[in-house]
Amino acid sequence: MHLDLALLGFGNVGQELAELLLRKRIELEADFGLTWRVVGISARSKGTALDPAGIDLEAALSAVAGGGTLAGLHQGPPLADTGAFIAACPAAVFFEMTTTNPQDGQPATDHVRAALGKGAHVVSANKGPVAFAHRELLALARLKRVGFFFESTVMDGAPVLGVGREGLPASHIRRIRGVFNSTTNYILTRMERDRLGFEDAVRAAQEIGVAEADPTLDVDGWDSAIKTVILANVLMGADLRPKDAAPVGIRDVTVDDVHAALAEGARIRLVCEAARGEDGTVRASVAPQRVPLEDPLASVMGTSSLVDFEADTLRRLTLIEHDPGPDTTAYGLLVDMLNIARGRHLV
Amino acid sequence: MHLDLALLGFGNVGQELAELLLRKRIELEADFGLTWRVVGISARSKGTALDPAGIDLEAALSAVAGGGTLAGLHQGPPLADTGAFIAACPAAVFFEMTTTNPQDGQPATDHVRAALGKGAHVVSANKGPVAFAHRELLALARLKRVGFFFESTVMDGAPVLGVGREGLPASHIRRIRGVFNSTTNYILTRMERDRLGFEDAVRAAQEIGVAEADPTLDVDGWDSAIKTVILANVLMGADLRPKDAAPVGIRDVTVDDVHAALAEGARIRLVCEAARGEDGTVRASVAPQRVPLEDPLASVMGTSSLVDFEADTLRRLTLIEHDPGPDTTAYGLLVDMLNIARGRHLV
Numbered sequence: 048m049h050l051d052l053a054l055l056g057f058g059n060v061g062q063e064l065a066e067l068l069l070r071k072r073i074e075l076e077a078d079f080g081l082t083w084r085v086v087g088i089s090a091r092s093k094g095t096a097l098d099p100a101g102i103d104l105e106a107a108l109s110a111v112a113g114g115g116t117l118a119g120l121h122q123g124p125p126l127a128d129t130g131a132f133i134a135a136c137p138a139a140v141f142f143e144m145t146t147t148n149p150q151d152g153q154p155a156t157d158h159v160r161a162a163l164g165k166g167a168h169v170v171s172a173n174k175g176p177v178a179f180a181h182r183e184l185l186a187l188a189r190l191k192r193v194g195f196f197f198e199s200t201v202m203d204g205a206p207v208l209g210v211g212r213e214g215l216p217a218s219h220i221r222r223i224r225g226v227f228n229s230t231t232n233y234i235l236t237r238m239e240r241d242r243l244g245f246e247d248a249v250r251a252a253q254e255i256g257v258a259e260a261d262p263t264l265d266v267d268g269w270d271s272a273i274k275t276v277i278l279a280n281v282l283m284g285a286d287l288r289p290k291d292a293a294p295v296g297i298r299d300v301t302v303d304d305v306h307a308a309l310a311e312g313a314r315i316r317l318v319c320e321a322a323r324g325e326d327g328t329v330r331a332s333v334a335p336q337r338v339p340l341e342d343p344l345a346s347v348m349g350t351s352s353l354v355d356f357e358a359d360t361l362r363r364l365t366l367i368e369h370d371p372g373p374d375t376t377a378y379g380l381l382v383d384m385l386n387i388a389r390g391r392h393l394v
Numbered sequence: 395m396h397l398d399l400a401l402l403g404f405g406n407v408g409q410e411l412a413e414l415l416l417r418k419r420i421e422l423e424a425d426f427g428l429t430w431r432v433v434g435i436s437a438r439s440k441g442t443a444l445d446p447a448g449i450d451l452e453a454a455l456s457a458v459a460g461g462g463t464l465a466g467l468h469q470g471p472p473l474a475d476t477g478a479f480i481a482a483c484p485a486a487v488f489f490e491m492t493t494t495n496p497q498d499g500q501p502a503t504d505h506v507r508a509a510l511g512k513g514a515h516v517v518s519a520n521k522g523p524v525a526f527a528h529r530e531l532l533a534l535a536r537l538k539r540v541g542f543f544f545e546s547t548v549m550d551g552a553p554v555l556g557v558g559r560e561g562l563p564a565s566h567i568r569r570i571r572g573v574f575n576s577t578t579n580y581i582l583t584r585m586e587r588d589r590l591g592f593e594d595a596v597r598a599a600q601e602i603g604v605a606e607a608d609p610t611l612d613v614d615g616w617d618s619a620i621k622t623v624i625l626a627n628v629l630m631g632a633d634l635r636p637k638d639a640a641p642v643g644i645r646d647v648t649v650d651d652v653h654a655a656l657a658e659g660a661r662i663r664l665v666c667e668a669a670r671g672e673d674g675t676v677r678a679s680v681a682p683q684r685v686p687l688e689d690p691l692a693s694v695m696g697t698s699s700l701v702d703f704e705a706d707t708l709r710r711l712t713l714i715e716h717d718p719g720p721d722t723t724a725y726g727l728l729v730d731m732l733n734i735a736r737g738r739h740l741v
Binding site: 067071074075078079204205206209210213214215216217218341343346348360361362363364365366367368369370371374375378381382385386389390391394 | 422426556695725
């Protein structure tokens with residue numbers, strides 16, 4: 048099988064994906080009979096390249112590593128915007144890796160809709176389209192008999208959605224709990240280990256690149272809410288939006304709170320939860336909670352993350368991803384592409 | 395799709411599977427388009443029933459629950475032994491659920507070989523055929539283009555092998571570590587919590603049905619060795635046998651050892667490990683080790699179990715199954731059957 052690929056976004060994750068594709072090229076062909084070629088890259092600040100004959104991916108990586116743009120790799124007339132790029136690009140798979148918009152998931156939702164609409168597969172690391180339009184986009188993908196996978200939206204490359212799809216079939220998941228946000232967990236870890244105040248811990252997270260210059264999305268629980276809603280909608284059949292989780296962040300957690308909890312055998316964690324109530328309705332929540340040290344949720348330190356499934360079949364199953372990074376996010380994208388090549392979207 | 399099923403073994407796990415099949419009947423048809431019928435049950439002490447027109451599974455459960463045999467459900471001439479049953483039974487899927495023989499995996503390996511040889515799929519909860527003959531049986535299954543799945547052999551129904559196959563494709567797994575044996579972990583937990591001596595803890599495990607009357611296999615590390623070798627052979631390409639893990643059990647661990655470790659911030663766990671060395675060779679080991687409390691391995695209490703994968707893609711991924719039982723083993727068998735119905739053995 049051969050797949051022509053297009054990358055929407057060429058930041059950290061996009062570049063890691065390019066490097067991983069190059070590193071795994073021989074294995075993908077030997078073990079899965081899969082060959083690939085990148086025919087388009089569309090990046091906000093780094094320009095656009097489209098070449099149906101194939102783009103030299105190493106040249107693309109070099110161009111942006113040197114601070115340049117992709118313009119030199121482009122063939123054909125200039126393209127007005129990402130919509131024009133998607134329409135013109137003859138890729139079989141589009142990777143959506145632009146920045147997540149936490150308000151409405153745009154314009155990434157439009158990107159995904161356009162790509163699926165023309166009968167291409169979509170692999171998304173962007174959480175917006177899944178959190179805001181999963182039902183619609185899944186229906187469109189099924190109509191077109193193409194894949195719409197997004198393993199990297201929750202816990203990077205850890206097979207959280209894959210376990211739901213492949214490992215827990217014919218199960219009713221009653222509750223999903225977890226620690227999904229690396230930045231806040233890193234901040235809480237530094238507040239505990241080094242007795243840093245909240246503001247100092249945020250700065251420490253920014254210094255090592257774990258927190259954004261504006262850490263609001265993470266610190267106020269919105270990133271966690273988006274991920275919680277994705278799991279509730281995809282694995283529990285809910286139709287929630289991030290605001291339905293009414294997230295409470297960690298801004299009001301003090302060093303004293305952290306150490307008082309510890310003295311009583313607990314840790315404060317930003318706990319994400321989706322649970323089906325007696326009435327059958329799934330409710331989502333995100334809030335700091337004291338978690339007993341015996342609970343695996345309390346063992347998650349630094350940037351690691353964890354998810355806990357409770358089902359009618361397996362009573363409780365926990366997954367932990369240790370030390371994630373843009374490279375593990377890229378790996379989740381590669382797995383999605385492989386699962387499309389293996390036809391996992393069809394049965 | 396319709397599958398005719400045969401059950402080899404009708405003890406705790408076989409009966410749980412029968413109940414789960416009945417409980418999930420409507421869902422399997424609605425969600426997966428899968429209908430099924432049991433056409434044969436072969437049990438050591440409970441007799442044999444073969445009926446190509448379909449066995450009433452509820453009647454089979456009632457018969458054995460009342461201490462009776464399956465003889466009243468049998469149609470046709472008597473069958474000399476399990477080999478004759480397999481030859482005569484027109485099932486598309488054989489579930490191998492007889493007792494694991496830790497010396498050579500027999501006669502279960504012969505059962506699996508015979509079923510695959512006649513072009514039937516095999517789902518095994520029996521660890522013997524996988525630990526002793528995985529390569530041969532997998533080659534036979536591929537030749538016949540049938541499925542040979544065995545998710546329940548390691549950590550019951552937790553998707554350990556499924557994660558290896560579906561969640562970590564195109565990865566090199568460098569090391570697998572875990573706590574795979576419920577009995578020894580329960581014993582170590584009681585030695586810690588209740589300061590029971592080793593012998594008393596074994597008796598406590600026997601009283602609640604966690605340990606066998608003869609606990610040798612568990613206590614001396616052989617069950618752990620078998621599972622470690624299964625993971626090494628299936629997920630790391632090794633070709634080891636249980637004795638290659640040279641298991642050291644927990645017989646010599648004392649209450650004082652357990653509490654001395656705890657005082658120094660560690661727990662004693664029967665750690666199973668398979669690791670690829672510098673020379674490319676995979677080595678397996680099973681031995682009690684002190685594990686720091688921060689390590690998720692130390693957080694596994696009672697009958698729960700854990701596996702930890704280290705790979706070139708995801709740095710470290712941990713799976714924990716909490717509170718397993720014969721019903722979660724049965725769920726692993728059901729998942730394997732579903733994955734056969736979904737053609738997961740073909741791509």
